[in-house]
Amino acid sequence: ELKVEQNPLFLSMQEGKNYTIYCNYSTTSDRLYWYRQDPGKSLESLFVLLSNGAVKQEGRLMASLDTKARLSTLHITAAVHDLSATYFCAALTLGNEKLTFGTGTRLTIIP
């Protein structure tokens, strides 16, 4: 069964700093997703990564995928307060289309 782990679970960082969230998954996966969730809100899709070496960037966020290492990263550059949220990675295996979520990383940006 596919398992997805994220670390760290909690991350508190100062504005302007860079940091990386890590997402490991246990078995072969066909797609890797990153979502953002604000408190009490739904899940906002950030990135979909399909293939080994895929890199996508949107603003201060950049996601990458290494399928051989079964690792995805979400890199935050020069953090700003608006990025404070919980970030989830999720892996999906084609065939059953079931998305398995990681534990989430609660990111707090301190002014």
Next chain:
Amino acid sequence: EPEVTQTPSHQVTQMGQEVILRCVPISNHLYFYWYRQILGQKVEFLVSFYNNEISEKSEIFDDQFSVERPDGSNFTLKIRSTKLEDSAMYFCASIGGQLNEKLFFGSGTQLSVL
């Protein structure tokens, strides 16, 4: 951008009562899902639905749960006899099925069982 809509946004019920959570997926999507999230915890898969039948379900999705797509547009989750531990945010999601597509989530229904 297209969106998945869910109703109601909040539902309060007494333990043992039946609840129906409603979802309207994006119109040309083929796969539909229910997920739930207990407060402060991760998002858990409940069930996936394709071609008018359940394609996969988790161990959470026991005999008290059922799903239907009664009219080709709505997608419902029924809990027959709610328990306290069913209190959670329930999210509906849909995807078209293409390789590079996003899985779109609805805004959720917060279910509180008293």
